[in-house]
Amino acid sequence: MEKNFLEVDKLQVAFRTDKGEVVSVDEVTFQLKQGETIGIVGESGCGKSVTSLSVMRLLGRTGMIKKGSIQFNGKDLTKLSEAQMREIRGNEISMIFQEPMTSLNPVFTIGNQMLELIHLHMNMSKSEARAYAIEMLKKVGIPRAEQLIDEYPHKLSGGMRQRVMIAMALSCKPSLLIADEPTTALDVTIQAQILELMKRLRQESNTAIMIISHDLGVIAEMADKVLVMYAGQVVEEADVFTLFDEPKHPYTKGLMESIPHLEHDSQKKLFSIPGTVPNLHMMPKGCRFHDRCPYATEKCVTEQPPLLSIPDNHNHRVRCWLLDEQQQQTPTDSRSEVIA
Amino acid sequence: MFPYIMRRLLIAIPVLFGVTVFSFFIVNLAPGNPVEMFISPDATQADIELKKEALGLNDPIYVQYLRWMQNLLQGDFGYSFSTYAPVGEMVASRVLPTLLLMGTALLIAYIVAIPIGVLSATRQYSWLDYLTTGFSFMGISIPNFFLGLGLIYIFSVQLNLLPTGGMNTLGGDGSFGDTLKHLLLPAFVLATGIAGSMVRYVRSSMLEILGQDYLRTARSKGLREFLVVNKHAFRNALIPIITVIGMDIPLLIGGAVVTEQIFQWPGLGQLTIQSIGSRDYPTLMAINFIAAITVLLSNLLADILYSVADPRIKYN
Known part of the structure; x- marks a missing residue:
């Protein structure tokens, strides 16, 4: 190597x-x-x-x-x-x-x-x-x-x-x-x-x-590899194929959903992430993305998640509390299919 | 470029004509007339009328103007109403002292002001910046006559170091050193005002440029900051600076009326004051005429310099 x-x-x-x-x-x-x-x-x-x-x-x-x-x-x-x-x-x-x-x-x-x-x-x-x-x-x-x-x-x-x-x-x-x-x-x-x-x-x-x-x-x-940044921090890091196939962070997923596709139903409204990037002077406590995240929990509001490798791919790192829970329960995320 | 210059020079002719018409009539609007200004109080009304008739002052104004124009076209500025000397010679003898005084003042002002302005801009909001903007504001604000009198009091009256006025010591050797001594105070007084405004122009013009993307490019090449500022930024800041210089050049001829008067500098400015006092129309008109030509030419020069400084400016 x-x-x-x-x-x-x-x-x-x-x-x-x-x-x-x-x-x-x-x-x-x-x-x-x-x-x-x-x-x-x-x-x-x-x-x-x-x-x-x-x-x-x-x-x-x-x-x-x-x-x-x-x-x-x-x-x-x-x-x-x-x-x-x-x-x-x-x-x-x-x-x-x-x-x-x-x-x-x-x-x-x-x-x-x-x-x-x-x-x-x-x-x-x-x-x-x-x-x-x-x-x-x-x-x-x-x-x-x-x-x-x-x-x-x-x-x-x-x-x-x-x-x-x-x-x-x-x-x-x-x-x-x-x-x-x-x-x-x-x-x-x-x-x-x-x-x-x-x-x-x-x-x-x-x-x-x-x-x-x-x-x-x-x-x-x-x-070859990608860093996804949000509010001054890396929220997800992976090689380019992994990132586009299996985005883990809700922000990355949101970014991918907001790409317009020609084959999409023209009646369907294009997805956009609600809200805006927080002001540098007023960075939210806990996860910096929590106020725009549809999956935010109590923990996300109070504690900042670390950037951690996911178990089956140590080169894929994500800064999200959801991942902790997903390891216990089966992923119920329907959004990733839309992207794939 | 050449056709452009020719066109500009041709356009200048009607402008110049307009200037002479306006100034001739305005000069004549001033109360009093030359005869009343120099004839002794016990002259009779008949004497005065006789004199006016002889000088042609009783003719309608447009006749006077046409007569003046006719002479001018033959290269004749006429004779002074107060000294009877040929105006052309009178004015010519005053041009050099004024050029010397103003040239020195402008040179001092620019040499001091341009680097200070650049430095002040690159260190915006530092104590140096506050100091220079403060001093430049003072330079602009202090009236020349006041500063001039103050300096005469200190350096001539109290310290007895420099002469109070004139260009050469009477009966002196007329050497360059002697002239230099006489030049020092008036040139300094004039330079403060010019430098004060120049610092501000350079500073603001540089500040506008310092945030530009191409300076980041220059830095990303590994260029040292000195070159980034003085080559890449300054060259772009030149346009507004050229404008100011273009406006300053006419001063070389127009002179500093007040300062020359205070320091008894035998230049055009002093002649202007004397001619106004004696309602010396031919002399005033000649000075106006020369000043107008200088303004037109320096405007043209500034426009040409623009295209030298900035390749995006092209004249066809």
């Missing part, structure tokens, strides 16, 4: 606000092997992006890692100096973002922005670096790369810009690529192209990918 090269352990991230410190990500733990893809899924505001930004240590002035460690190739990223971190950013870990329209600096050319990165981490002459940048642009399927390299970002469409971002992110052959909602802002046909591209590049380079999305379809397409 291959060794994990990224191990995030009990990560807790907090932000300073006017109303005091708020914990935005709590007890997040996951591991990643070389070439593996992990998907992080959840509603807006559940801490997906914060988790990924803390791996890059790009939490801004108000954010900080309070507890936990991030082991990356034998180094604890939470303990590195800013200068050491800069060596890693863009080089060993790189990132692409949700908004291709605003992720590139409008006043510098594509080439300028790519060369900046290449010069920072790779020892290349000016002309070599330029040729390499053009090669990278071609690799991500950008037509007329020789001309486009001298264009400004506003001349490119959203899909093209995301390709540029990917080319840039992969320039230094990172061992980890973090993709924060890489296709959310793109229209569907472009989404598919970008996902195809990422899959192809993953095969070629054996880069591990951390893909963040609220779109289960994207996750199903890309990920």
Whole structure:
């Protein structure tokens, strides 16, 4: 079995606000092997992006890692100096973002922005670096790369810009690529192209990918294993097949039921999870999902469930009290059939 | 770009014409006339009428204007009503001192204000930020005449370090060092006001940029914060800053009327005050005309600089 090269352990991230410190990500733990893809899924505001930004240590002035460690190739990223971190950013870990329209600096050319990165981490002459940048642009399927390299970002469409971002992110052959909602802002046909591209590049380079999305379809397409996050915590973790076949957590089930299906009866109302993600300032006691959960019991209101492996599959972890009871009685959950 | 500039210059001609019409009539609206301003109190009414007739002041205003325009088109600004010197020469001799004074003031102001504004924005709500916004507010608020008089009192009257006014010591050697000494106080006074507003513009313009996504991209490349701020962010914050600089350039010519007067700086500003006092229409018109040209040209320059700073702005 291959060794994990990224191990995030009990990560807790907090932000300073006017109303005091708020914990935005709590007890997040996951591991990643070389070439593996992990998907992080959840509603807006559940801490997906914060988790990924803390791996890059790009939490801004108000954010900080309070507890936990991030082991990356034998180094604890939470303990590195800013200068050491800069060596890693863009080089060993790189990132692409949700908004291709605003992720590139409008006043510098594509080439300028790519060369900046290449010069920072790779020892290349000016002309070599330029040729390499053009090669990278071609690799991500950008037509007329020789001309486009001298264009400004506003001349490119959203899909093209995301390709540029990917080319840039992969320039230094990172061992980890973090993709924060890489296709959310793109229209569907472009989404598919970008996902195809990422899959192809993953095969070629054996880069591990951390893909963040609220779109289960994207996750199903890309990920080997999945973290489902809710209100800053991991509520379920499993490999992608297990998760889609046998989701255990009521939240995961709810997410899957709220995917519209073409074959569904058009008269049937699409399921949605009632309520919204709780405010970070007023996190509910007990299970954070209890006020939206149809199965909530007394215990759920008062005690927080731990993230535990289920008996027959130790790689499948769920944060739910129901599982305790299900082990005693036969599952009476009719919903899982709807999804399957 | 070239056709655009040509078009802008052509449009400037009717604008300039309009400016001269307006200013000519407004200048003439002021009570009193040049003759009353310089003739001695015991001159008879007949003397005054004679003088007015000789200067052409009895003609209808539009006739006076057309006469002025006719001369202007031949490159002639006319003669001063109060000194009888050719206006062209009078104004020309004042341009250089004003350029020197305002150029120095603007340079000091920008060199100080731009880095402070950037720093203040990157450390928003720190004590440094409060300090700079506080000082910049003071810089804007203190009237130049007050600050000027205060500094003259301290540095010239009390400490006897710097001259109270003028550009060169009378009977002195006229050396550069001497001029520099005279330049120090008025340039500082002018710079405080300009720097005060510049700090605020730079700060707010940077604050708007600092939250942008592409800065996160720049950081995610492993770029050091210094470059993220001063290359990626500052370049984007330039547009509003260029606007302010474009508005400041006319000051180079328009001068600082009050400050020049207080420090007896022999520039255009002082000439303006003197000409208003003596209702010296030809001189006033010449100053107006030059100021209007400067405003139009610096607007054009700012627009050209926009397209240099931001590739998304293109003129056809």
